[in-house]
Structures are given as structure tokens and as C-alpha cells.
Amino acid sequence: MNTKVRYGVRTAMELALKKPGEDIYQKDISINQEISYKYLDQIIAGLKSAGLVTTVSGKKSGYILTREPGRISVYDIYTAFNPGLAVVECLSDEEVCKKEERCAAKHFWEELNDVVERYLKSITINDLLEKQVEINKQLAE
Amino acid sequence: MNTKVRYGVRTAMELALKKPGEDIYQKDISINQEISYKYLDQIIAGLKSAGLVTTVSGKKSGYILTREPGRISVYDIYTAFNPGLAVVECLSDEEVCKKEERCAAKHFWEELNDVVERYLKSITINDLLEKQVEINKQLAE
DNA sequence: AAAAATCCTACTAAAATGGTAGGATAAAAC
DNA sequence: GTTTTATCCTACCATTTTAGTAGGATTTTT
Numbered sequence: 001m002n003t004k005v006r007y008g009v010r011t012a013m014e015l016a017l018k019k020p021g022e023d024i025y026q027k028d029i030s031i032n033q034e035i036s037y038k039y040l041d042q043i044i045a046g047l048k049s050a051g052l053v054t055t056v057s058g059k060k061s062g063y064i065l066t067r068e069p070g071r072i073s074v075y076d077i078y079t080a081f082n083p084g085l086a087v088v089e090c091l092s093d094e095e096v097c098k099k100e101e102r103c104a105a106k107h108f109w110e111e112l113n114d115v116v117e118r119y120l121k122s123i124t125i126n127d128l129l130e131k132q133v134e135i136n137k138q139l140a141e
Numbered sequence: 142m143n144t145k146v147r148y149g150v151r152t153a154m155e156l157a158l159k160k161p162g163e164d165i166y167q168k169d170i171s172i173n174q175e176i177s178y179k180y181l182d183q184i185i186a187g188l189k190s191a192g193l194v195t196t197v198s199g200k201k202s203g204y205i206l207t208r209e210p211g212r213i214s215v216y217d218i219y220t221a222f223n224p225g226l227a228v229v230e231c232l233s234d235e236e237v238c239k240k241e242e243r244c245a246a247k248h249f250w251e252e253l254n255d256v257v258e259r260y261l262k263s264i265t266i267n268d269l270l271e272k273q274v275e276i277n278k279q280l281a282e
Numbered sequence: 283a284a285a286a287a288t289c290c291t292a293c294t295a296a297a298a299t300g301g302t303a304g305g306a307t308a309a310a311a312c
Numbered sequence: 313g314t315t316t317t318a319t320c321c322t323a324c325c326a327t328t329t330t331a332g333t334a335g336g337a338t339t340t341t342t
Contacts, residue, residue, distance in 0.1 A: 104273035132245035
């Protein structure tokens with residue numbers, strides 16, 4: 001899990017809090033989330049080309065999520081920055097291990113991959129926001 | 142999951158098949174598993190310093206597992222080559238994120254980390270060997 | 283003593299990571 | 313219609329990690 005995925009998640013959380021009529025700019029996200037303004041360029045570009053975020057460019061434009069936060073999973077954000085989930089390289093179709101299907105280890109790595117993938121798909125941006133509310137409540141006590 | 146962990150798992154599987162009186166040398170593992178003899182040096186060194194493998198002095202010498210295959214998990218092998226499991230860097234104690242406990246994302250990464258850790262701990266070398274027997278049986282059909 | 287095996291340290295090419303830099307483009311405000 | 317402010321786009325780069333290679337020292341067996 002590299003910084004792009006992590007920052008991507010936090011960016012999506014930030015955008016999910018946008019209220020109708022309100023504008024959220026790259027600058028806002030950069031400041032709130034303490035992510036370099038320029039690096040955020042690449043984060044947002046990734047989210048856009050994955051179809052998770054959209055914008056109208058121009059002076060007052062800002063960004064917006066294309067789907068409700070409850071319909072964007074962490075897996076969606078992960079795949080915005082990675083070709084696919086592969087906990088070991090022999091799972092990505094590029095490289096083909098000589099041992100292939102004879103390899104019990106490979107079967108195990110595939111199962112691990114499934115475990116992780118299922119979990120990433122099960123958590124949405126909305127879940128994270130709810131968790132955030134819960135955390136804020138606990139801190140206020 | 143880097144090559145050291147993957148090769149480490151396959152090396153442990155190889156050693157687990159050792160019968161009493163039989164010797165398994167680095168050379169054997171290198172040939173059977175198609176791992177460079179010299180690189181295997183480092184793999185075995187890691188397994189040894191983690192206490193999973195020891196050198197036996199007998200007729201010649203060779204290596205042996207220090208525990209039954211059913212009591213060596215993939216997590217044990219993982220930690221032989223990595224300081225600890227951390228799917229994101231802010232989970233390793235070295236770096237401390239400014240957001241710390243206020244961050245819902247971090248809580249999520251921690252849960253993901255637990256999911257992976259539990260799974261790695263749940264699978265033993267013995268499980269992999271049993272799976273291998275199953276695969277061999279299916280291929281023979 | 284020779285041979286065969288383990289043990290140990292250092293080096294390195296290539297790729298990935300986590301950014302920075304500089305400017306082009308688009309549209310709203312004046 | 314020009315200035316301002318925001319997005320968009322491409323290239324570059326330092327550092328770290330990865331996946332080994334290399335060379336030899338030491339120990340054990342024959």
C-alpha cells in the first residue's frame with residue numbers, strides 16, 4: 001500500500017464531505033490532508049482516470065466524486081493506482097512461473113490475494129467516514 | 142511478498158519432506174526449487190537466524206527444520222525476512238504520522254493488517270504439503 | 283590433506299517509490 | 313479582453329528497495 005493509494009483514500013474522504021453548492025479545490029485537500037499540492041496532481045489524476053472523480057476545469061471548478069461514498073470501495077482506489085492486486089508477482093499475468101499449477105505455494109498466495117481483495121472491496125469511503133465520526137466522538141469525550 | 146519469503150516457504154517445504162537418515166543439502170534445494178545456489182545462502186541464513194532451520198552434523202551435514210511442519214506458519218517465515226507485517230508504513234513504529242489516532246484510514250489499515258496477519262498465521266508448512274499432495278493427485282488423474 | 287559443504291560480508295544493476303519542476307490550458311472575474 | 317485562479321499534463325530525479333552476484337573463510341567429512 002503505497003502513498004498514492006493512502007493519499008487517494010484520504011482525498012476521496014475529503015471529497016465525500018462536500019456539501020451541495022460547496023466547492024472543494026485541490027488546494028483545500030492539500031492543506032487539510034497535508035499532502036504536497038503538486039503530488040496531489042498525480043493522486044487526483046489517478047482518481048479521475050479511474051472514473052472516481054470528475055471536475056469542470058476553470059477558475060471556480062473543484063472536484064467531486066462520481067458516485068456516492070457508499071459505492072466507492074478502497075479496492076476501487078487501489079486499482080486506480082495499480083494494475084491489479086497481486087501479493088506476489090507470479091500472480092500477475094505478465095510473469096509465468098515454470099512451476100505453474102503444480103505449485104502449492106502459488107495456490108496459497110492466490111488465496112491470500114483473495115482474502116485481501118475481498119476485504120478491500122468490503123470497505124467503502126462511507127464506512128471510513130462513519131469510523132471517523134466515531135473517532136471524533138470518542139476524542140471529544 | 143518478496144522472493145525471500147516465497148523462496149523461504151518453498152525451502153521449508155523441501156526440508157519438511159526430509160526423512161530420518163536422509164540428508165538435504167543446499168545444493169538439493171537449489172536444484173529442486175530452481176533457486177540460485179548463492180541466493181539460497183541468504184534464504185537459509187534468514188531461516189536459521191529466525192530459529193526455523195538448523196544445521197545438523199551427521200554423516201555429512203545438511204539442514205533440518207527445528208519444528209514440525211505443522212508448527213511453522215507462513216507468518217513465521219515472513220517475519221524471518223521482515224521486521225514485522227505492515228501493509229502501510231505508518232503502522233511500523235518507526236514513522237509516526239501526525240494524524241495518529243484521529244485518522245480513520247489508519248484504523249482501516251490496521252484492520253487490513255490484522256486480516257493478513259491472521260491468515261498468514263493460520264497456514265502452516267504442513268497445510269501447503271497437504272495441498273501439494275492434493276494437486277499431485279489431481280494432475281495424475 | 284583434499285574435498286565438500288556451510289557460513290559470512292560486500293557489492294551491484296535494475297526497478298519502484300515518493301516526490302519536484304515547469305509550464306499549458308480553461309474559464310470566471312474584473 | 314486581460315488578469316486571475318484553478319485544473320491539466322509531461323518530464324525529471326534522488327533515494328530506497330529488490331533480487332540477486334561474487335568471493336572467499338570456515339567447518340566437517342572422507
